[in-house]
Amino acid sequence: MKKGFYSAVFATACLVTLFTSCEKKSDGVPAQKDDKVLYLYNWTYYTPDEVLRNFEAEFGCTVKYDSYASNEEMYNKLRGGAKGYDIVVPSQDYASIMINQGMLRELDQSKMTNRKFINPQVLAKATYDPEMKYCVPYYFGAAGIAVNKERAASSYERNWNIFADKQFAGHATMMDDMREVIGDALAHLGKSVNSLDDSELAEAKNLIAKDWKPNLVKFDAEGFGKSFASGDFWLCQGYAEVVFGEVPEDRWNTVDFFIPEEGGPSYLDSMCILKDSAHYELANEFINYIQRPEVYAKFLDSFKFPCFVNTEAQKYMTTTPMYEASQMTNCELKNDIGEGLDKYQEIWQEIRYTD
Known part of the structure; x- marks a missing residue:
């Protein structure tokens, strides 16, 4: 993708x-x-x-x-x-x-x-x-955060917890990708994006389910770029090339794209x-x-x-x-975690399909 x-x-x-x-x-x-x-x-x-x-x-x-x-x-x-x-x-x-x-x-x-x-x-x-x-x-690349500066208030957190900001409620989306979203939460909590620690994963799940998910329209793996460009989404998590590939170049100045200093998953x-x-x-x-x-x-x-x-x-x-390339300095690669992937899948099912 x-x-x-x-x-x-x-x-x-x-x-x-x-x-x-x-x-x-x-x-x-x-x-x-x-x-x-x-x-x-x-x-x-x-x-x-x-x-x-x-x-x-x-x-x-x-x-x-x-x-x-x-x-x-x-x-x-x-x-x-x-x-x-x-x-x-x-x-x-x-x-x-x-x-x-x-x-x-x-x-x-x-x-x-x-x-x-x-x-x-x-x-x-x-x-x-x-x-x-x-x-x-x-x-080497990483997903980041895109904010519609014309819709957002003058100030907002420039970290993953921006998804808890109520000003974006009903106009926000995150990727339909468990390693990316759970990895963001782990990074925000100061943990490894490859963590297999049950307590750390539980903390990440609670952050997503209780603080971030209520503001999201949906988890979107494919259409977030178009929806951001149309103005339906004011805040989204995703790859810069997807967002800027949909927003006309003469309007790129309306987009604040950044990768949080706390890092996050990368490839x-x-x-x-x-x-x-x-x-x-x-x-x-x-x-x-x-x-x-x-x-x-x-x-x-x-x-x-x-x-x-x-x-x-x-x-x-x-x-x-x-x-800027320097924004990726603190990002961590999503490694092969073997059978540990089952933990992520179980958590993701609970996040995605539990109200």
């Missing part, structure tokens, strides 16, 4: 079907028919077409781009037997799972000459692969090479190429994303980001 709202930007992106066709090299090792083709399995419209074409020109190859809309779709397709992809871009929880299940190949560190541009804060948060053996960060999409990649050398070149500051800046400019992963890219950007 978080990638889908800028689809018009990259309408020329290439899509391909399953890559199962192969031939035998003289040594009997399976190989793709065209060894100058790189197969990229990525989020929909997540890499600018210009970047792909420039890479093709420089390295004398072709990039085939197949897309997915969720980590679950990507993972299930690969576990279901899909072959032929070289690079995949999972979020942090699925990257962790795929490392543990042996689905990824270690990167050629001698090719990663641009790793020096990666923000150390990002690697410190990526506890599942802090040395970047398997994963090179692509984008980190990373470029990884699959275990059975047939184009390992070219895949390493592509991953390193993306992290050239002048190339990475093209990606950021396409979405008006803040510069957090590759700090050197800032000087090459030509657009103004939707919010």
